[in-house]
Amino acid sequence: MNQIKYDLHCHSTASDGTLLPAEVVLRAKEHGVTTLALTDHDTIAGLAQAQQTAQENEISLISGIELSCTWNKRTFHILGLDIDPNNAELLEGIKNLQNTRLERAYKIAHKLEKNKIPGAFDAVLESAGSGMITRSHFAEFLLKNDYVSTIQGAFDHYLGQSKPAFVSTQWAELDNTINWINNAGGIAVVAHPLRYKLTASWMRRFLTDFKELGGQGIEIITGRSTPDEIRRAAHFATQFQLHGSVGSDFHTPKNQWVELGRLAALPNNIRPIWQLFTA
Ligand code: AMP
Ligand code: MN
Ligand code: MN
Ligand code: MN
Secondary structure, eight states: OOOOOEEOOBOOTTTTOSSOHHHHHHHHHHTTOSEEEEOOBTOOTTHHHHHHHHHHTTOEEEEEEEEEEEETTEEEEEEEESOOTTOHHHHHHHHHHHHHHHHHHHHHHHHHHHTTOOOHHHHHHHHHTTSOOOHHHHHHHHHHTTSOSSHHHHIIIIISTTSTTOOOOOOEEHHHHHHHHHHTTOEEEEOSGGGGOOOHHHHHHHHHHHHHTTOOEEEEEOTTOOHHHHHHHHHHHHHTTOEEEEOOOBOOTTOTTOOTTOOOOOOTTSOBGGGGSOO
16 A cells, blocks of 8 residues: 655745756655645746646645745745635735745845845846745855855845845735635645744744634644654644644755655644645
C-alpha cells in the first residue's frame, strides 16, 4: 500500500522559488509526496502548469496561495488551501497585492540606491520575470553583487525589519484575506506561526481574531520544526480549535535543510487540515 504524504506549502518561479511549477510537482513526487499544495506569494499564476503536471504524474495537487496580510501593523502570511483559482473576488484581491508588491519593490530599490547600491530594481524585475517580486529577489541581487556574503546577511543588513532598505507595507487586512479565501471555497491557515516573534498575549489576540473571522487552520509542521516548536504550535491549535497543517515552505534545492515532503508527523490529538478538503 502506498503511504499518503502531504506537503501543503511550497513555492515556484511564480514567486520566490527557483523551480518551475512543473519541476516542483515532479520533485515532490520523487520525494514521495502524494498530495501537494503549491502556495506562491500573492499569485495563482503557477497553478495551471502545476495542475497539468500533477494530473500527468498521478499526484494530487491542491490549489493554494500564500497571502500577505497586515494585522495591527504587523505582517502575517495566510495560506489559502483548496481555493477556486478562478474566483473573481479573490483575483481582484490578489491584483491589489501584486500592485503593492511592485510599488514596494520600487521603494526598496530606492532605499538601496540611497545606500550606494544602484541597479536593484532592474535586476529584480529581470530575475522575477513574470513572477512576484519578493525580498528574496533583492537578497539574491545583494549576494550576487557581493554586498553580502549570505542570503541571511542580506536580511540582517538591508532587508529585515528596521534595516536600511526595509519598507513598511500595508498588505491586505486580515478580515478581507480570510473572506477572499473562504468565499473562494478555500481554507485559511496561519503560516509558520512561530516566525512572527509575537509575545504570548499578542499571539492570543491574533489567533482570537483569526478564528472569529473564519480562519480554520494553523501550520504545525514546517520544514525545520523542532519537537519543541511542534508542541508549541500544536498547543495553539488545541487552544483555538484549529485544524493542523503541514508544509515544508520549500523554495529551492539549493537550501539543503528544507526539502519537499521532508516533514514530521502531526501530533495524534490534532485534527488534520485535509479533513476539510473537498474530494
Ligand atoms: P516578502 O514577502 O517579499 O517580504 O519576502 C518574504 C520572503 O523572503 C519569505 O517568504 C522568505 O522566502 C524570504 N525570507 C524572509 N526572511 C528571510 C530570512 N531571514 N532569510 C532568508 N529568507 C528570508
Ligand atoms: Mn518566500
Ligand atoms: Mn511565509
Ligand atoms: Mn512560504
